[in-house]
Amino acid sequence: MHGFDYASAHVPRGRFNTPGRFGRMFPWLRSLKAFDPGPDELGKVGGAMDGGNPPPTDTTHNNDRMKAGYTFLGQFVDHDLTLDTTSILERQVDLNATTNFRTPAFELDSVYGLGPAVQPYLYDQDRPGQLLVSASGSDLQRNAQGRAIMGDPRNDENTIVSQLHLLFVKFHNKVYETEFADMPHGKARFEAAQTFVRWHYQWLVMNEFLPRLVGRQRAAAAMDDPGFEFETEHAYMPVEFSAAAYRFGHSQVRPGYALGQGRGAALFPGDPDAPFGALDLRGFRPVLPELEVDWAFFFGTTAQPGKKVDTLISTVLLQLPTGVVPKEEPNRHRSLATRNLQRGLDMNLPSGQTVACHLGLPVLGETELWTTNGATVGRGPAPLWFYILREAEVRGGGRRLDGVGAEIVARTFVALMLKDKASYLVQEPGFVPTLGTGGRFTMTDMVNYTLGASLVSEDVATLPGD
């Protein structure tokens, strides 16, 4: 197998004995709650983050470092790592009693579920070792009410992430069929293909995605020394990451997307309860042919750009549709900005300034931190999520995370990889992907390999804003 020792990664993951947990990266830092910004204050900050729904012709929000596809890869990675179902807002959260329903590891449990023996309905009974897709092959398999049957329901929350999930399913199927054709069907072949897929995905996350998010230097430094490790027996999900830093992706979401030649749609409708149609990308329903994704519009040199990482959130995310949030959700909880701010408070996160001081990083001044479009939108200690977005805006040029945000994301990614006994970084740190080109494997390569496309890869070494 081109130097791929699939037997070496057969390490028990302990999936059945330890439920995932949340924890802290900086347990000793004082919570922002000490400064007591109540829900009204947070609502004001959240309201000031409304970035509108600029039309596609408006290029002022374009991120020239990250094509639109990386927003949804970011969401997909989030759904691989962390799921907190206790999001009843405005209530104190006991971290020790909160379960992470995803294992905090880059292992694609959102795709594989608990495997063919425990969740056989995710797998194709006619094609051993492969995951099941719709009869047409252009959608996920769905139940009688149109909901996707998958490892993590959130990957059906919008059409683009559900099509990305489908791409990963097809990637596994192709790897199983092609790369391991010389093995008999059965458990050994499935596990070999699964490890091969996981390692390619992990390599891509560490060597393409992380450098895009935090800059090449910061990513390389974290690979040498993450500056953070789990002292517990198992990895846990740091809330500084899940409830703040990694929610940076919410600011990258555009109000709408080009999906293919001459086709496009809004992400969500203006009316959260609007009837379904081909005008928006709400998920939890079969994908209409008009809304199928052509990946050339999301990855590679000619793809549409994502939105800048900054403190402006597209209005479509400030009025989340029914389905993403429950029908009975009050309006103030339909704003993802306010939800994130509230969640940080409920989780007792420290302020951005506190973390910056602790890490010895330059602290944002009061004016650069709190001024949006010439108006003062807050004061004093800032919610960690807001602080990280402002840092990205003023220090990262809106292209990528910087300072505190870059630290938390890079530390978490590398620490999770090092704690996973089955990851390539532990098993075979010198692992070189055999798919892709010149020892590199990017999202573009995944699309090309899986779908026989010929997208042109960007050179990660020459992206703007490093």
Ligand code: HEM
């Ligand atoms: C594409 C549109 C997206 C929508 C509609 C969306 C929606 C949501 C919602 C409703 C929540 C739960 C909020 C709460 O009640 O606390 C959430 C959580 C979260 N989102 Fe997103 N999101 C999107 C994209 C992204 C992206 C691009 C990223 C990262 C790159 C991301 C990262 C996260 C994280 C880390 C959480 C917390 C997960 C947990 O621990 O359960 N999201 N998102």
